[in-house]
Amino acid sequence: MHLSSSTVAEAPGLTPSFSPLYQQIKSLILQSLQAGEWKPGEPIPSEIELAARFRVSQGTVRKAIDALAADNLVVRRQGKGTFVATHAEQHVQYRFLKLVPDSGDIDSDGPAERTIVACRQQHAAADVARSLALRAGDTVLQVRRVLAYGGVPTILEDLWLPGDPFKGLTLERLAAWPGPMYALFETEFGVRMVRAEEKIRAVLPDAPEAALLAVACATPLLSVERVAYTYSDTPMELRRGLYRTDRRHYRNDLG
């Protein structure tokens, strides 16, 4: 199967429609993922089936799936199949959280103790609206919570979510949910976060923030501002975390 190099001029600003076959297959599979043809945790069709569906060789499908697996959108399991990645049932509970104990032992003080402090509707301020690709004044949900480890409050998070996709999210549902928040978003609202960008700064807390983290106002904290994106690269969450780094640190590996 050969797609022509398309001598016709493309509309400016658009990705040229010519690209290697395996990339085209990749985006076709991506479209099916976006459309929800296969749900997180479920298997996608076998390589042979997909090859038949798209009329290409198994090797080409394989390369497309390899690329999806490299993006963490899909998980390969030899002998079983290829599965849509999910925040639920994932052994790594918090895939985007990089704050680890100084000892290095993950889970050395067990799972996080979660406390929802607030959950309310707001009109988006200008900066929140910009981050979420909304208009200023659009309704957003704002959540504030604290994570503690071994009884020590360690993380204070403020979240902003677009009101429309998350209609019906309440403090009660959040408090009752046992797993990671992204698993709730995925299971209850069909919103799967696949990618995020973080901006990190050192800051001092204001009085309410210091109180919630049980530290002095002069204690330096990490400010971690995260924007998380879905399959279609739509920003769906703005999160600002304040991290205590007296017993933990933000760990980053540079390749």
Add this chain to the structure above:
Amino acid sequence: MHLSSSTVAEAPGLTPSFSPLYQQIKSLILQSLQAGEWKPGEPIPSEIELAARFRVSQGTVRKAIDALAADNLVVRRQGKGTFVATHAEQHVQYRFLKLVPDSGDIDSDGPAERTIVACRQQHAAADVARSLALRAGDTVLQVRRVLAYGGVPTILEDLWLPGDPFKGLTLERLAAWPGPMYALFETEFGVRMVRAEEKIRAVLPDAPEAALLAVACATPLLSVERVAYTYSDTPMELRRGLYRTDRRHYRNDLG
């Protein structure tokens, strides 16, 4: 070419000698890189040549090189060849530095202005020795420098290097070097950093640190502690940076 699954027991603690062919080829190429058979910036032999040398198909060599390219050890250039990655001549001047202007425009205030503050021999303290896999008291080189952008001192770095591989490194040579420090290490000392781990905290500076960065002692700063590794996964540099984050931030992308 099929290597047997080796029914013979392996020495305990060693990686089993059986692994896919392309991984074996990858580590053979890696050995040649370590041995300096091809220097940074130079081309490695073509896929066809390597396939002939190792008596495997071109496809298998290709997969091995793909893995090396994914690790940033090698750079593919269509029509030209595959080249050993280098910190010199690399368009991204500082590959491991993730502090970017808030505006997002890289180079919005031009290149960093570098000032070497100190360069002296020391005996390694316990923590430095541990990070560099040395014994406490072994001689190390300690370097302190300041990076400024648009006249604003922004980064204060303390480096510790094992004395042996870096014998002959002086303040004068550092100050005279025009490019990134890792390029100097590579070109002048044959030490190529391929990977690093960073631990990030929020801290307050002490008086000398505050003075060098022209900030008050109550200004929160990012503390970025980096250990950098060579091909053979030997730690070869410990670096502690203090970053001002009033006009810049540490940017991290989570896949």
Add this chain to the structure above:
DNA sequence: CAGTGGTCTAGACCACTGG
């Protein structure tokens, strides 16, 4: 045992680079 993903091969052709 059948079905899945994982490896390896051989060969054809394309796209890019430089002389």
Add this chain to the structure above:
DNA sequence: CAGTGGTCTAGACCACTGC
């Protein structure tokens, strides 16, 4: 133009999973 990496195919066989 020859040489390089990049794509695509078809087929063989292996390793793992679950019935």
